[in-house]
Amino acid sequence: MIAKEEIKTYFESLQDRICAALEKADGRANFHEDLWQRAGGGGGRSRVVQEGEVIEKGGVMFSAVWGDLHEKMLQSMGLKEKVDFFATGVSIVIHPRSPRVPIIHMNVRYFEMSNGEFWFGGGIDLTPHYIVEEDARWFHQQLKAVCDKHDESYYPHFKKWADDYFFNTHRNETRGIGGIFFDYQKVNPTRTKDQLFAFVKDIGEIFAPIYTHFMAKNQALPYGEAEKTFQLLRRGRYVEFNLVHDRGTKFGLETNGRTESILMSMPPLAQWVYDYQAVEGSEEAKTLALLKKGIDWL
Amino acid sequence: MIAKEEIKTYFESLQDRICAALEKADGRANFHEDLWQRAGGGGGRSRVVQEGEVIEKGGVMFSAVWGDLHEKMLQSMGLKEKVDFFATGVSIVIHPRSPRVPIIHMNVRYFEMSNGEFWFGGGIDLTPHYIVEEDARWFHQQLKAVCDKHDESYYPHFKKWADDYFFNTHRNETRGIGGIFFDYQKVNPTRTKDQLFAFVKDIGEIFAPIYTHFMAKNQALPYGEAEKTFQLLRRGRYVEFNLVHDRGTKFGLETNGRTESILMSMPPLAQWVYDYQAVEGSEEAKTLALLKKGIDWL
Numbered sequence: 001m002i003a004k005e006e007i008k009t010y011f012e013s014l015q016d017r018i019c020a021a022l023e024k025a026d027g028r029a030n031f032h033e034d035l036w037q038r039a040g041g042g043g044g045r046s047r048v049v050q051e052g053e054v055i056e057k058g059g060v061m062f063s064a065v066w067g068d069l070h071e072k073m074l075q076s077m078g079l080k081e082k083v084d085f086f087a088t089g090v091s092i093v094i095h096p097r098s099p100r101v102p103i104i105h106m107n108v109r110y111f112e113m114s115n116g117e118f119w120f121g122g123g124i125d126l127t128p129h130y131i132v133e134e135d136a137r138w139f140h141q142q143l144k145a146v147c148d149k150h151d152e153s154y155y156p157h158f159k160k161w162a163d164d165y166f167f168n169t170h171r172n173e174t175r176g177i178g179g180i181f182f183d184y185q186k187v188n189p190t191r192t193k194d195q196l197f198a199f200v201k202d203i204g205e206i207f208a209p210i211y212t213h214f215m216a217k218n219q220a221l222p223y224g225e226a227e228k229t230f231q232l233l234r235r236g237r238y239v240e241f242n243l244v245h246d247r248g249t250k251f252g253l254e255t256n257g258r259t260e261s262i263l264m265s266m267p268p269l270a271q272w273v274y275d276y277q278a279v280e281g282s283e284e285a286k287t288l289a290l291l292k293k294g295i296d297w298l
Numbered sequence: 299m300i301a302k303e304e305i306k307t308y309f310e311s312l313q314d315r316i317c318a319a320l321e322k323a324d325g326r327a328n329f330h331e332d333l334w335q336r337a338g339g340g341g342g343r344s345r346v347v348q349e350g351e352v353i354e355k356g357g358v359m360f361s362a363v364w365g366d367l368h369e370k371m372l373q374s375m376g377l378k379e380k381v382d383f384f385a386t387g388v389s390i391v392i393h394p395r396s397p398r399v400p401i402i403h404m405n406v407r408y409f410e411m412s413n414g415e416f417w418f419g420g421g422i423d424l425t426p427h428y429i430v431e432e433d434a435r436w437f438h439q440q441l442k443a444v445c446d447k448h449d450e451s452y453y454p455h456f457k458k459w460a461d462d463y464f465f466n467t468h469r470n471e472t473r474g475i476g477g478i479f480f481d482y483q484k485v486n487p488t489r490t491k492d493q494l495f496a497f498v499k500d501i502g503e504i505f506a507p508i509y510t511h512f513m514a515k516n517q518a519l520p521y522g523e524a525e526k527t528f529q530l531l532r533r534g535r536y537v538e539f540n541l542v543h544d545r546g547t548k549f550g551l552e553t554n555g556r557t558e559s560i561l562m563s564m565p566p567l568a569q570w571v572y573d574y575q576a577v578e579g580s581e582e583a584k585t586l587a588l589l590k591k592g593i594d595w596l
Contacts, residue, residue: 243537253542270537274330274348275346
């Protein structure tokens, strides 16, 4: 069976490949690296771009942490006795300069406990400032193709999971056009650890081709002040989702995680206007009308 | 004993007086009013300024809501049976244009339940983008003077409460220079409802003189790009506090409150820089060093 060290090593190499691909596609971006240690065990390698050509602010974070499982986590899992844990993963959020290029988020992770339980989680989801249905279809097609290679039930299941997860309940709108999200993927009679890991690797590897596609295709599209303002408002909603609803962010902040690494997901600049209303029939109104669960983008 | 209608009427008139005082001090600001109804009972009068002369974005909100107490609130109070509630209050957040003028927050509120329990809560706290110790002293002196009129134990008690409450644990820093914060102020052998209400009224009435003092005194002070950037970063921390820690905001968003009224506290524009570090010895570094609990500003 695959050892945790192998998964950790793979995630580290994935971070390297993704950073290299993003730097190349950006042309100017240079990831700044911070190595950090966690008091309770393990640490991470945070890589952040600020002021790239296409990427205004983005982070590609690797971490591998271990130690006593936090009290809050024991509670949430209904565990009564202390256990040790090991967790490793890669987490990405990219805020592009142009409102024509979408915000993207990717995460792949592996979690194991000293009681013998282990599972994988992850996903990729897209938050276009302006939704272009053609782009949305292409994005979901890529995800479905990767999912189908492993299990045809994955895409419909994980697509719905993303719709439900990336939802700003207090705004009654999705964060973007979703994608796939999955957690607690465990070994079972029809699924080996090798197979689960192979799926997670494929998700990790599809990230760079997907995002560099949008970087190349959309970065030169024209936009003006109105589009820039709408981008800042959409980023405000991104902030709201991450700080109010995102479990990973909340859990990280509550359990004394590395704040700068967790909040690398914050946009470079965001705006709030009281009671913003899009002009009827505008491009903005069209996007807002598409921020709904259950849309079949394919 | 004072009836809830009297408290509600007072809060409504307080909103009127504060809006008038702020409009006069600003010179250009015009509060835009939205009346809203709550499905379960009651409603509110939201008043918001955007693009004033001194005030870049600010809200002075009044509400009076009633009905079945929400499941989450019953739980948090350890109540097993359904009760009706009535809640009314005024809530203010002002984001000024100049980084030399502080952000301010004020809240006064009254809560009553059909089981006969009732209490007052409230407070005023200040978040200067740049801390000026002279201004901080003056601000705390005003609060202490109002508190001392009612009970000399109030200021030290409520000042500490504000330090503890307005604390960004994940940043290990206070939101600003605090002020006073209090909740669950109930009738007891040494305190009548009249006395509690008189104190809350005095807190409400001191808000406009305090803030218009800072508007008049600091609005013309010079600043440049560097100060504007630091202001945007401090506003980012304000967003973090309100969305991650503020109980009122979290509770409002979880219980289907009016999102636009709750999130009027969001700044017009905010910025995040990965791992921002102030230059040693700079004005910014001085401010950051003062974002600590337990400072005696008097």
